[in-house]
Amino acid sequence: MKSISVPKGKKVYFASDNHLGAPTQELSLPREKKFVAWLDAVKSNAAAIFLLGDLFDFWFEYKTVVPKGFTRTLGKLAEISDSGVPIYYFVGNHDLWMNGYFEKELNIPVYHKPQQFKINNTTFFIGHGDGLGPGDKGYKRMKKLFTNRLAQWCFRWLHPDLGVRLAQYFSINNKLISGEEDIHFLGEDKEWLVQYSKRKLKEKHCDYFIFGHRHLPLEISLSESSSYINLGDWISYYTYGEFDGTNFSLETFGK
Template sequence: MNIPEGKKIYFSSDNHLGAPTHNESRPREQKFLRWLDEIRPDAHAIFLLGDLFDFWFEYRTVVPKGFVRTLGKLAEFRDSGIEIHFFVGNHDLWMSGYFEDELGIPVYHEPKVFTINDKKFFLGHGDGLGPGDKGYKRMKKIFKGRFFQWVFRWGHPDIGMRIAQYFSVKNKLISGNDDHIFLGEENEWLATYAKRKLETEHYDYFVFGHRHLPMTIKVAEQSTYFNIGDWIHHYTYGVFDGETFEIKEFEVSKEEK
């Protein structure tokens, strides 16, 4: 991917629309939509790195109710020629064609490498990577399995949504053992994961979400791990201008936070 002159690439993650309730997350959605409008003039592409929704499951003819303004805005961007790439997170991993068919947005279920202006990016949500959290990793394999999805799909959507709401908030086996506390550069497990990947191949940037904490950690002399934070507490995002990657904060008033 080459960035045209005057354009940039943007990265966002962890909106968790729907959490803890639809009404309480609507103000966060409005901030996110304002950000999209603000970056639109110079956005060449946008990478959404997971957990846009706090829960998402595609039935054969039904998708979760709500947040049509976000979906409409993404469709509007695509129709205007702006690329959008979506990586599923641990809360919205059950995507199976709706974004591709309705919005023209490719969806990735595993980390993926992109070369942008000769810089090598390793991108993903970040859940299940690195050492530890074995319970979540086992459960993730089950949830991603076709049999589990087939069984879940046979339940009424209203029941399925209530079950998912409970697990999303209460159960660490769904959300992962992640308390959103900075562990220190030597103990951050996604930084450890990045260092291990560098043993076999060079990457300029590792960019993840999931941790909900804006982070910049050098993992090698010519390689950096970024976590781009969230749209719940930090309102942060990543931006690459073709030469430099940085994390920025979207300005919101104290009353809005």
């Protein structure tokens, strides 16, 4: 379990589900500028920043090529990382295919599975959230295909102009990929990530379970000392999490 210390006056920040590039680069540009403005606003007092996936609506790393665009976001992340603020990235279902670019170019570690962190004396279980819990069976089958090395090798042989365009089309139009089958709260007994968190809590205590993926800002008590948090998104809500070393809260940027 990785430990992070939060000095007095500093905070740890969490954000997820920007889906930059959707539905088009041009239409997502205002959202990208707003996200970069948020990064500018928090960088001075950030002890760490966690990005919980789907920063891009599609991302695939060829050996010598990455998708065009997102210059403002990548440049700002590089600036913050270079300043000494640690940034942690968890891949989502739209950016499963990260393979070293963030680590080499931005010095940002990338995680493909949920991880536990101890921040001050508080324990966090952190991940994007796709494919977890008892449901989401259609996507789980799809994910097995997406993460298959042979399938990735075959896709890499497509010219990037064709491969990226094809993937963007399916990313926007296929609900199994987009994760937008349910855009309203289903109730605790039907929320897969709530059920997953409760099951993990029986195995080991954790103060906060932090996820994205659902696109809904949610705060649900799992026990007297444990909570499930969904961060919402940067499409409809512009919500993010902040932890001051003692307390966690969901906030909205640009109210």
